[in-house]
Amino acid sequence: MVTPAVVVAAPSSGSGKTTIATGLMGALARTGGAAGGVAPFKVGPDYIDPGYHALATGRPGRNLDPVLCGEHRVAPLYRHGAAGAGIAVVEGVMGLFDGRITADGRTQGIGSTADVAESLGAPVVLVVDARGHSQSLAALLAGFATYRPGIAIAGVVLNRVSSARHERVLRDACAQAGLEAVGAVPGAGALEVPARHLGLIPAAERGQDAVDAVGAMTDLVARHVDVERVRELARPVADGPAWSPVDEVSAVPARPTVALAGGPAFSFGYAEHEELLAAAGATVRRFDPLTDPLPDGASAAVFPGGFPEVYAEKLSSNVVLREQVRRLVADGGIVHAECAGLLYLAESLDGAPMCGVVPGAAEFTPRLRLGYRDAVALTDNALFRAGERVTGHEFHRTRLAGSPTPAWGWHDADRRPETDGHVAPGVHSSYLHVHPAGYPEVAERLVRAAK
Template identity: 65%
Template structure:
């Protein structure tokens, strides 16, 4: 495997994204070919990683794709690179609640680091800490001995004296300091109700934010030391994931439109790779700009994103909405996830949408977040009835009604109560549940094959 390092933290808000993204850009600036990764189901951070590394940011999520696929997917995503930087999720050992592995929680940063045999850099928010940092580091270092913490990046350091005391604490814990980021050196990255604003929505501003992260980390972190840590990763051998090995190829090159642009940014790189491997010609359509679907469109993928932030502009594109509605009503295969579901509703926050679902969507204060073990309630262009899938829910909107008499999914909430959700109508499969196509590649074959029936 390629040289690799995992950027982790004791908890969320410690500065992982700034450090990881800045490292990717700084390493690239020094001539490295950097493969960027993110642990977990996050869609937003990989957009900044893509800008920093100049190649697609990818996710590593054992919960969604299965533990056995993590290494092969890593090899696929790092092909041609000489170093990989993996940004963690939440705290180092935080994974799926109630599910544990030797390294910590299932799907945690520690779990993925263990699967990759990768050393870990721990980013610590040093505000309000001095000598006590040694105890924190000792705890993290000894909690799971199989996880190798190779160094510390101090963040939010207040002064030269504060830096000196913190370095002494790290020395007491037996961990080297590879970087020290000052408190006044914050990077302005736009945010909204689900976290950072996707990079695709902020063009030049996102590019400037990544450049600022790069400059900050270049001046605050020993980049050569990080590269040495990455090269110290243990040797691991495994097969490389291949889209062509996962799907059956359909003849005829059906055109499958995939919504993109600022409103629909929640997608995995492996999705379009699998569609192409299954024989499709993938054509990206931006519902904010394009007035019609691509010529010859035989199927449509509407991924998640932030349509609620662009509801007025989406509504104003009446010709595209009409085109989408006609495609759905023709029975063509259409796969809509979360934001895509909202786009197909009658209205979104009062703005007319495509109207193929007799349902209204609105923003709410409540965040619905977490993994779901779902069962396909009805057969669809993606899944046979009874199929079991682990997906992820992440939204603050509500659609009413939540389903028809043929919901897409059923699962049990945390209190054990059954939950039914989504719409399965003709060739349409629309729901809030995000799935990773590499975890269920048969669904991609089934979807592309549906264009020929």
């Protein structure tokens, strides 16, 4: 039987769906209401929310992103991540119907929470920020309920309710729209997760504070949402085969050691990446560049995204690792770096010496670069062939001078050409995040090159 799911969505960003979704995951897991546990998912490319989901459930937080992985992989990836769980909670992205925006300002129609809900055949619980709403909420809910056939809004969580009277008015509005209010949550500003320049601070950086925050979210939802009713609303998704890493790649018999960076500075990664590397025959060993040396015997290293600008001095002080990375490249090893990894490989970051594998000095800037990119590989390298096309995601506030051998090219919103990253023998580095499940051959190529 396919694990039943419920999708937690909202009319717009800022409605509090992360708090409600994470708290719901924790409350379901805490009550044992689902034999096998709770499988957590996040729609879109977000790396931060899944970290909190993992704390709430004890299972890896996973992403369902039709843009990065392809619409045809959404349900198989769901079935893979939900295997063995009794229920799954899928947190949406932005507003329910918000999808990718093209350069001309028109929605491309893929990547929205509604798309994922429809692909799964899962019901939606809509989280509404109730501040400023009264009887007219009925019209808003009626619009969302009828806007798109195939999307079933099964219930509403009224968030940030100001009083008992306010709750009664809002519940009546839900009834007028033909929707069930499954919870009414009071304003709880103290539960807001601290944020900085790229959004919420990742759970990997907050330690016990993150655990406490998830516990508080769980308590809040357990008190004010009918968790049992939400579980009853969950429905099994469409049956079919699950995505499997061993079906996506061929194993290399040599079993090279691939070092996978993690810890507070490199917390932006996808669970499927490690699974694909292992399926391709690698022995994957995690390490924290803030404190650890390169794992013994590593012939390849992967540096995912994160916040190296916050830890520049500490990363710089690990001189042993920086020298090991330089030596790995000089000896013909393989290094794959995305965003944070690109900055770590640069000559310096905000004045602090880094590995010096990528030419140029990186620095923090006030400008946010954010969005999906349709990119083409400009240079042959160990991981990509010149001319190959991918869709990735860019998300940073730093700048690094252009390379004479860039990894990628694409066009910006004004159709101006841009290049990104740096390619050298054994090195592929760029700002672009590419989901491994969308391009599994890259993991196999990395392992083959590493042997």
